[in-house]
Amino acid sequence: MAECHPVGFQWVMEAKARGAKVFHIDPRFTRTSAMADHFVPIRAGSDIVLLGALINHVLAGEHDFREYVLAYTNASVIVSEDFRDTEDLDGLFSGFDGETRTYDPSSWSYQGLEEEAAAGQSGEHAAEGRHHAETARADQYGSGGAAAHPRPHTDETLRHPRCVYQVLKRHFARYTPEMVEEVCGIPAEDFHRLAEAVVAASGRERTTAWVYSVGWTQHTVGAQYIRAASILQLLLGNMGRPGGGILALRGHASIQGSTDIPTLFNILPGYLPMPHAHSTRTLDEYLDHAAGDTGFWGNKRSYMVSLLKSWWGDAATEDNDFCFGYLPRLTGDHGTYATVLGQIDGIVKGYFVVGENPAVGSSGGRTQRLGLANLDWLVVRDMTLVETATFWKDGPEIETGETRAEDIATEVFFLPAASHVEKEGTFTQTQRLLQWREKAVEPPGDCRSDLWFYYHLGKRIRQRISDDEIDRPLRDLTWDYPEHGENRDPSAEAVLREINGTGPDGRTLSSYLDLKPDGSTRSGCWIYCGVYAGEVNQAARRKPGRSPVAPEWGWAWPLNRRILYNRASADPKGRPWSERKAHIWWDADKGEWTGADVPDFEKDKPPDYRPPPGATAQAALSGTDAFIMQADGKGWLFAPAGLADGPLPAHYEPHESPLPNIMYGQRANPARKVYNRAESPYNPAGSPRFPYVLTTYRLTEHHTAGGMSRTLPYLAELQPEMFCEVSPELAAERGLVNGGWATIVTSRAAIEARVLVSERIRPLRLQGRTLHQVGVPYHWGWAGGGVVTGDAANDLMPIVLDPNVYIQEGKASTCDIRPGRRPRGKALLDLIEEYRRE
Amino acid sequence: MSERMGFFTDTSVCIGCKACEVACKEWNDVPDDGFVFRATSYDNTGALGASTWRHVAFVETADNWLMASDVCKHCTHAACLDVCPTGALFRTEFDTVVVQADVCNGCGYCVPACPYGVIDRREDDGRAWKCTMCYDRQRGGLEPACSKACPTDSIQFGPLDELRERADERLAALHAQGRSEARLYGESPGDGVGGDGAFFLLMAEPEVYGLPPDPVVTTRDLPSMWRWAAAAALTMAAAAAASTTWRR
Amino acid sequence: MARERAMVPKAEFSSYYGRPVIKAPIWHEPNMPLYLYLGGVSGACAVSAALEELRAEPSRRLGTLARLGSALGCATGAIFLVTELGRPERFLNMMRVFKPTSPMSMGSWILAAHGGLSAVAAGSAVTGVLPWAGRSAALASGVTGPLMSTYTAVLVADTAVPAWHEARRELPFLFAGSAMAGAGALGMLATLAMPEEAAPVRRMAVLGAALETVAGAVMERRLGALAEPYRREPLMRAARLLTAGGGALAALSAVPARRTGRTGRGALAALSTLPSRRTGRGGRVAGMVLAAAAAAALTAGAVCTRFGVLRAGRASAEDPAYTIVPQRERLAAAERDQVSG
């Protein structure tokens, strides 16, 4: 965190100064480790074992926050008899289809709901298990998760052998400190210190927070890492409470905004799922599939109709399904890696690359470039001439003679982009806080904002379209923002206002609760509704304030809530768990929830509210159902649906791992996304040719693919050359010299890097052997208008993905390392070929 | 003259982000200092110099990583200022030591005079440069760029007296936590330079960070040096007189 | 135990990746050492010129030579000095202030005064105009001369460069000796054709060489470990040999020049038989050859001294040991004092 979120890290330092204990769990000793009370070195790719052992520690010792667990989680729910755990199937859950490598999750449901699900009364269609696996992944449920019955069978004593609590206990029993030692390489005493600290700092008076970023996500089991942490946090009562939570530190500025109003292929604004070409032809069909009917997702029709109204305005009417048919449809995996492979296969012909540098930044660099080289046209919008725009004349494949510039037919359009100080608009940061930025200077020359680009591109397209029916969706689109300035920039405030949404009177709405399913309201993103409440740009507020949540600094979605699910910060009766940790509470006199934050609960729903039978949406949730976006209002220790690779986290080895899986017979995540392609072969697991763990990461001094840091002398001089970090032991084993050169080899590529020998990189001792890890930052590329250049780490990386969110396994693969620079030209290909053969 | 302003750099909370280095360059328009991979941990800047006015050191110890942001000490008795023959170096109303770029003729004398190895001549420009403690910002009522940018308040700016108090408290707190290796450096007016206007809390011996353990302003010895020179001059005159053939 | 530790000081020291603690002098070769050399020579010449005026029967030739040496040395030295500046066009900024804490400021004023005086003295001697002014200037430069030759020692010693600062006592003598040897050597060259006038310059050269040699020996002895940079510096070693050897040769060259070897004593006398056995003319030629060789050696020695001192200083600055270890020892000593006191 100190490395990649140094400004945010000041609050960790602050907490530390006030007595918080900081543990840092990372394969490498980093700037964060230096500031932590305890550094816990771990083998990349093994965290589920550590987290599982913590869960086991909590369950075995009954350290869970029982009152919280009973009230706010699904611990007491009875799971279907059909469910089989990894314990029973040696590493698989029930429902796995080995042929398609997908799960049918119907056996994971709550007891008594299997039939209901099959009957199609709730959102999750168990009978359509296959369909679920292919298109209805976690994201398909939006932020709400799958449907689940609001009142399932439960055993409040938690003794029923099939209640979630007991299922959990059995599942995690094998996650022991010994396993932590053998799989993660963490000595038992380090584990115990961590376990005791976590337990001690949880409960009524204290909370523990887990902070993670891509060290936890870029794995074939990434989503399950986060699930494991959620289970632990729910058991310890650390969710929805101040100082608790699992805090995702997001990446690029406003990357949070780009999932809220997504640049992802499978969701619509506000985490509404993208419709599917076959199963969701009508709005009703779609809504039937999208999330549950109870909880706040029960209002999904209002959110969706308001979105369609905001896009197609008056053209969207009840009669034409509010233009639902205009929406593009999914036919399968359209993720970035599938798209690139589609380019190589000649299916994808054109490509917009906006604010991204995949030729350097995405796994399997060579594959990326082969894809780019096989396009008809490519549009790159960036602030500098990044490698993605110049690969055709100076890429590594040109150097090796694999391709020649004259053979690449891709027509490349490079359009210079305005930077963040050259345009107005909001950033949504990692805490869901929208902050408005003014334009500081005019962009130079032909540089234009992305908003300008898309708006004017849209205008030009609309000028050229025919009267043909096929163009109607474009014709009907509301595409009319006030323009200002010399460059005719569309008003970003007008866009924000549209996102907020308006009521029948044309005035801005102040809450998504005001959205209507009948087409009388509009909102471009329901969770952002309120950011323009009272016709005021709430994101532009800059009042630091003295309250712990500074409510008038910017605006947080939803409804300016600073801590999500904060109902859980009070006990079931609505009293704060403790004075120290008071956040919101029920004021019986006034009959409302009150406190420092905006309650993430219906303001006037009393703690003793019990839903009447047949209630839907939020009315179906009781006064103690804190997790209001869930159909059952509970925090899910066990996920009966929604994940592609199991209802519980289980440890699987990374796709390319030097070690066997000693936890189960199943070696790697069975549902992981594998692409067996000639361009990008895998290192055989356990291969002696690739004995070292390869992990990639960032440096404070650079930014991602380098377009924004290699080009700046002040940053580039701080880390001027691509390097790799190795332990003194590995250096001795391989004859690497500090300051010298090394060549790192995988089945995909061989790259060279300067050597930094450091005791910070510690060899791990596990399973009777010493395991070395090689660390490489991934910020360098061969060109990119940079003042410094270097080989790209991503050329080494495999294309293998987490099945839930399609993220690449960038943190744990294997490699070989040898002294000296890499061969040039064809000799480089020969070297890689040699490694592939063996 | 207003209050003496200074820096207290508490290296125990420095996260090595180098924001100070970059902010300094941005504000003061300092050019890059070359692109050299030094293989000395995460430090590729190496040292303070004409084009590096803040420098973050990275020291890898057996079980930790020490990071510290170094800067001109704005000495009470500043050797650089003492020896500057043009008056380019002067003491400001904030009791800081600043080079006037329009006066400096690049004689280079201040460079070896500084007991901390701070000030340096930029060869392509010919003049000597170093931290100004953001004189221009201070005059405008702003705090220096580096301390402003520091996310963890490792660099604290303020009236020197206050900083010294704060440093004493911090030191006591660290010692109470059992971190006996913590020590203050340059805070004592009794040291060889009369105390630093920019002083430090270090977590190891100063030389580990590249700082001199007992710096002295050499001009302290100037009177004796002139005396020795006078003696040598007289010796020379006498020897010359003795060489002269007074009589044939 | 404690005793043992006190006796065997810890040799190891920590540093930051072996990087220097202080900045080495940035002064370039050949500018700075040549300035030191020329300035020194100029100062010594000025003393000679002044002394010449004080003699009962001044030698016009010697006087003129000395004045010229002083003026030319100073002028060329100043050129080297100015070109050494990062911004030579701002040389006159030195004259903005008069700053006793800055040896370079004082030096600038000394240089200015000395340069002016020696120019007037030389000008008058060459053109013959304003002889009284020339004479007064020459006399006055007898005061600025020794300052000119020795202030540079203060200049370098008043830095954090360990090998310089710690040698602050001896360096002025070393510089004075080197200046005299250098000036004497030039004088010897100039008087090759007039041996009868050569005695004073030769004596000056010999005395200068002796002074430099003794000062150097004392300095290295007192510096202890800090003498290493001087001892390791080849130019410094060469300088010592050349100066000592040149001084000896200069002394020797006196013997044949006087033909009879009257002044030759002891070993010198024994040696002197060699040239003196020759004819008078031959002895004279041999004397000239000896004198020329001595002058060359001394000049080379004086130049090498200045280069050597600069390089040794730089080496001592570049190795953090020379900065850290003495400072550590100083601290340890202070602590011991405190404990015992």
Ligand SMILES: Nc1nc2c(c(=O)[nH]1)N[C@H]1C(S)=C(S)[C@@H](COP(=O)(O)OP(=O)(O)OC[C@H]3O[C@@H](n4cnc5c(=O)[nH]c(N)nc54)[C@H](O)[C@@H]3O)O[C@H]1N2
């Ligand atoms: N200076 C700077 N800041 C940035 C960025 C940048 O490029 N430069 N990028 C931004 C972006 S886009 C993002 S996504 C974030 C990412 O922020 P981070 O996630 O902090 O970035 P990384 O350095 O990629 O990875 C974090 C750490 O995960 C460790 N790690 C690898 N594998 C494992 C594992 O299996 N388990 C555990 N426990 N740790 C593991 C790595 O050693 C590394 O130290 O940073 C953002 N901030």
Ligand SMILES: Nc1nc2c(c(=O)[nH]1)N[C@H]1C(S)=C(S)[C@@H](COP(=O)(O)OP(=O)(O)OC[C@H]3O[C@@H](n4cnc5c(=O)[nH]c(N)nc54)[C@H](O)[C@@H]3O)O[C@H]1N2
């Ligand atoms: N091996 C390995 N690979 C990784 C990762 C890893 O940890 N290891 N991390 C992954 C992660 S988390 C991320 S986020 C990616 C990042 O990878 P990329 O997104 O491919 O890389 P960036 O360099 O961040 O590219 C962003 C580009 O946007 C440009 N830009 C900046 N502002 C604007 C703007 O306003 N408009 C436009 N049009 N352009 C702009 C910048 O100049 C820059 O070139 O890398 C991924 N790749």
Ligand code: SF4
């Ligand atoms: S770069 Fe921006 S987002 Fe990242 S830590 Fe610094 S201030 Fe925060």
Ligand code: SF4
């Ligand atoms: S540290 Fe050096 S440059 Fe800074 S004031 Fe002191 S002597 Fe001058």
Ligand code: SF4
């Ligand atoms: S280099 Fe400039 S600042 Fe330094 S002493 Fe010379 S004139 Fe003064």
Ligand code: SF4
């Ligand atoms: S005070 Fe100003 S000049 Fe000095 S280091 Fe900080 S930013 Fe640079």
Ligand code: SF4
């Ligand atoms: S900005 Fe602060 S924390 Fe960052 S390197 Fe500088 S002193 Fe350290």
Ligand SMILES: [Mo]
């Ligand atoms: Mo990211």
